[in-house]
Amino acid sequence: MxxxxxxxxxxxxxxxxxxxxxxxxxxxxxxxxxxxxxxxxxxxxxxxxxxxxxxxxxxxxxxxxxxxxxxxxxxxxxxxxxxxxxxxxxxxxxxxxxxxxxxxxxxxxxxxxxxxxxxxxxxxxxxxxxxxxxxxxxxxxxxxxxxxxxxxxxSYKTPYELVLMREASRIGTRAHHAAEKAFRAGESEFGIQLAYLAAARQTEKELPYSNIVCLNEHAAVLHYTHFDRIPPKQRRTFLIDAGANASGYASDITRTYAADGHQEFQALIDSMERAQQGFGAKVKAGQSYPELHIHAHHVLAEVLREHGLIRLSAESAVQSGVTSAFFPHGLGHPIGLQVHDVAGFQANESGGFIARPEGHPYLRMTRALEPGMVVTIEPGLYFIDMLLEELRAKPVANDIDWNKVDAFRPYGGIRIEDDVVCTDGEPENLTRDAFAAHA
Missing domain, CATH: 3.40.350.10 (Creatinase/prolidase N-terminal domain)
Known part of the structure; x- marks a missing residue:
């Protein structure tokens, strides 16, 4: 530094x-x-x-x-x-x-x-x-x-803490570049992990959390940490959720890539990328994080409609739980000394608890954003067999194009994640800034 x-x-x-x-x-x-x-x-x-x-x-x-x-x-x-x-x-x-x-x-x-x-x-x-x-x-x-x-x-990071979090982002993005290169070169999940560790120059125990390195359908397992030693016969997609550590502070970064020749899934990634950047732009003082999470469900419903996966209106897709089958986790969480940092649900400095919105049990933050807070923004869109089978049994199943869904199952899913600082003005995206500096 x-x-x-x-x-x-x-x-x-x-x-x-x-x-x-x-x-x-x-x-x-x-x-x-x-x-x-x-x-x-x-x-x-x-x-x-x-x-x-x-x-x-x-x-x-x-x-x-x-x-x-x-x-x-x-x-x-x-x-x-x-x-x-x-x-x-x-x-x-x-x-x-x-x-x-x-x-x-x-x-x-x-x-x-x-x-x-x-x-x-x-x-x-x-x-x-x-x-x-x-x-x-x-x-x-x-x-x-x-x-x-x-x-x-x-929850309110000091200027010193933000310097360390920027450094954690720089280390993480450097390693993410190496991981993508290893994927393009045909490495296994284990080989990609080794490339990541070498580029980060951190051991597994030094990282803030266990890396998630997924090829193909493994991306449908949200916390997949298995590391297959043998590359798949066909490379379709690569999802990596991996961070780095700087003097005890974490970065938490996720990217999803399609292999060459998989244009339809790449188009879905591109739509998710645009949506994710839109959510990141809303990390501003006064923004309710639960409302941003619900907004994300409506936007992702439009992504599902745009790509022909559902025929429902966005409102109906959210209300009926269709979007939760494709996006079953929260939009993000506080980050800092811990990957899932403290006080995400706290009502005030004395304690208290702000409940999650009904139907969203995995959201990890319910506070309103304030300057100095750092949060992740990580929408996902997955093809998880268990959740899709449950969806198929619901009355809204007729409004889903199951042939399209089945065509995307072998790709696993998409997650894109940035660490974003709420300021007095425009948000500071630690992850995008670090990627731009390492381009």
Whole structure:
């Protein structure tokens, strides 16, 4: 990253301190203690699952691999980092903290988890941590009033966070280009995955989520993570949903491609591309995300009509559930420190819950958009056997061209996804900007 992160990071920490001051005051606490967490042990084994640091810990500092460490914040005092650097010749020991961020913390290095816990301040403590035996001696109370306040405000990304999310998008789009090239060269799903990892220069455990790499009908499985080792005899389509990680921040990008000679499906992709860009353009302050999701269903109904798949009006297609059979997931979700970031349903900084629209159980955000929020926009159109069989049993089945549907089944489906920032003006499309820069 060419950007000078030190001043932006200083502003970021100042913002987090203000939020923590308010959250602690609301709960009547003296200290905020945030555990990086520790790896989970595999059942009946002497190995651990890949370590994923607590997102609250990563919010304060760009350490993604510091198991057992703690951030300690007491209002009025400089934030503290208790950093565990064990004596260990079996594993790589985390390097002592260094870089643009260390000046914002008082740092103490210890050798064991127990030593770290012993240094935690006493008193009224808000402890944000998983409940696990490895932090015995500390009650992970995760007070609701504190967590709700912090989650609500985490929705609004600081300038520092947006720099890291732009970098995650740049890494992801670079790897997406390599994946498309591997598809065009006839690679298997596994071969495409290897090309992606090499271009991203990240291991599978470093990525923000397991890549979805689908050839042909596999695109009809929404979370397909199998990776066939042998290329199909005929290449029809390629759907890839894959992101990247930048100092703990995620990108989440999906593209769908048709193989040469499959013009009819390419035309369907082109229509979805136009629709998706239209939805992305509506990521503006005040826009209700559920209303945008419902709008997307009406637009996709028109896409289905345009390509001869249905004969219903858009309104009828949405009301009767036809569009939900072809587009069964939500339009998107908040993104940031987590791929599906927090507070997507939260009513206010105290908590509460904003319900999903009836008939749309998989929508992952129900808030209105505000400046600083980052969301994904990922409409899909799929040919999923199970859902199509259910649709065939409904009275509206006569208004569907099943021959066309059957012709598209071997292609699996289409999803196109961008990460978009809501601003005070026009939206910033992190994904499209990164693709344009890497064209």
């Amino acid at each position: 060419s950007h000078d992160l030190a001043p932006l990071y200083a502003q970021h920490v100042a913002t987090l301190r203000q939020r923590a001051d308010q959250a602690l005051a609301l709960g009547g606490f003296d200290h905020l203690l945030i555990a990086a967490s520790t790896p989970l042990r595999i059942f009946l084994d002497d190995q651990d699952y890949p370590f994923v640091a607590n997102p609250h810990f990563r919010h304060w500092l760009p350490l993604t691999d510091a198991p057992g460490s703690w951030v300690v914040y007491t209002p009025g005092d400089k934030p503290k980092l208790i950093f565990v650097q064990p004596r260990d010749y079996w594993h790589v020991v985390p390097a002592a903290p260094s870089g643009y961020w260390v000046g914002q913390f008082d740092i103490t290095i210890v050798r064991t988890y127990a030593e770290a816990v012993a240094l935690l301040p006493k008193g009224r403590r808000a402890v944000i941590a998983p409940e696990c035996p490895s932090i015995e001696g500390v009650e992970a109370n995760n007070p609701e009033v504190v967590v709700n306040y912090l989650h609500w405000h985490r």
